[in-house]
Amino acid sequence: MSNYSDKLRIGWERLQKAGNDPELLGYALVSFHGALADYFRQWLAANSAIEAETYSKLQDRQALNWQELIDLMQKYGNLSYEARFRINNANRLCQEVNHGNPFQGTRADVEDYGKFVQKQIANPYAASLPKNNPRSYSQTNTFQLNNLAEIFRNEINRSNNNPLITSYLLCAVGFLGIGGLHRLYNGKILTGFLWLFSGGLCGVGQFVDLFLIPRMVDEYEQKLRLKAGVSPYGVPLNQPVVSTSTYRPTANQLMVKLIEAAEKNGGTLTVTQGVKATGVSFAEVEKSLKEMFKSGYVRIDNDPITGAVTYHFHEL
Numbered sequence: 001m002s003n004y005s006d007k008l009r010i011g012w013e014r015l016q017k018a019g020n021d022p023e024l025l026g027y028a029l030v031s032f033h034g035a036l037a038d039y040f041r042q043w044l045a046a047n048s049a050i051e052a053e054t055y056s057k058l059q060d061r062q063a064l065n066w067q068e069l070i071d072l073m074q075k076y077g078n079l080s081y082e083a084r085f086r087i088n089n090a091n092r093l094c095q096e097v098n099h100g101n102p103f104q105g106t107r108a109d110v111e112d113y114g115k116f117v118q119k120q121i122a123n124p125y126a127a128s129l130p131k132n133n134p135r136s137y138s139q140t141n142t143f144q145l146n147n148l149a150e151i152f153r154n155e156i157n158r159s160n161n162n163p164l165i166t167s168y169l170l171c172a173v174g175f176l177g178i179g180g181l182h183r184l185y186n187g188k189i190l191t192g193f194l195w196l197f198s199g200g201l202c203g204v205g206q207f208v209d210l211f212l213i214p215r216m217v218d219e220y221e222q223k224l225r226l227k228a229g230v231s232p233y234g235v236p237l238n239q240p241v242v243s244t245s246t247y248r249p250t251a252n253q254l255m256v257k258l259i260e261a262a263e264k265n266g267g268t269l270t271v272t273q274g275v276k277a278t279g280v281s282f283a284e285v286e287k288s289l290k291e292m293f294k295s296g297y298v299r300i301d302n303d304p305i306t307g308a309v310t311y312h313f314h315e316l
Contacts, residue, residue, distance in 0.1 A: 004038035004121065006223075007031045011114055018107065026093075026103030029110045032117045033094045036087065037066070039121045040073050047076055066091050086116060163221060167213045174199075174206040182213060186220040254278060254288050259313065267316035270309065 011031030018024035044050055045058050054072065057064045070087055073079040090113050097103050163186075170181040180195025200206025209216070261277035262269040274285035289311050292298045298311045 004035040004042065007035035007038060008114075008118060008121065011035060011117075015107070015110055015114060018110075020107055022103040025105065025107055025110050026097035029090060029103065029105065029113060030094050030097055032110070032114045033087075033090050036117045036120060037069065040069050040077075044069075044072055044076065049076060083116075083120070086113070163217045164214060167217050168210075171206065171209055171213060175203070179203075179206050182209065183216075186216045187223065188216070251288065251291075254280060254284065255292065258285065258288060258292075259316070262311070262313045263316050267313045269311050269313070 008031070011028050014024060014028035014031055018028055041058050041064075045055060050058070050072075057068075066087075070079065070084055074081075074084060093103065093105055167182045167185060170185055173181055174195070177199065178196065179198070179200025180192040183192035183195055185192075195201060195205055198205075200209075257278045258269060258274050261274060265273060269289070271282055271286050271289065274289065275282055278285060289298065293300055293311065297315065298313050301310050301312055
């Protein structure tokens, strides 16, 4: 249903790369917060005490907001008031980041929240679920099994950030009698447990995997990044990329660019069109156009359809 462990892992990766960069720290916080939301939804969906209407809303991410999600976890999962306050504060910071505002916290704040989220995910809420519903009990067992495997992977990643070396070390353990750990680590849950209970298919499968591990690691890393919505370089997908170094033309260069844009547009230009053509801010474009208006090179009018302020370059 969800990929909370993937988002948790991406959160730690982003935090490691962030240093003290506010933008990257904000992205790490968003990953941790998203992991917690996915975990809460999955846990609630496995709880047979949840009403049918609420269960259907859990399947639609747009139908249940954070406040409702926290209320449900406080009601069914005994979420503490302290945890509720902490989650609400993180949610506020995430909203600011998602709206393009600078992240207002520190690296220590993000790291503490990551540990808090990891603790919440490791909290065995599901152990208290009722067993009188066969479907729910089956879902709970599957949920707990996957949860243990995901916590196992996350804890290893915290101590060793090289998945390939970690995979080979876990594979080596298989030759001592505990097979399949490298498969569990790389998300192959079913075959991982098969290897675990069969001694790595009597050692044969364990040996063959020595040659398959590099591809196994690459496939799983790619899967994690796609699920978490980031590129192979850790940059969030479907989000505006904010450049840390922006080319800013001089006043005269900006005027020339605006005139060229107006010429292509039939002698007229709006502020928005100017921003799109030059890449500078609305305030700078508007300031430059007003200076040309004061000098008599353009006249100001309103678009008869949209009502937008339009600058007419009467010499073009």
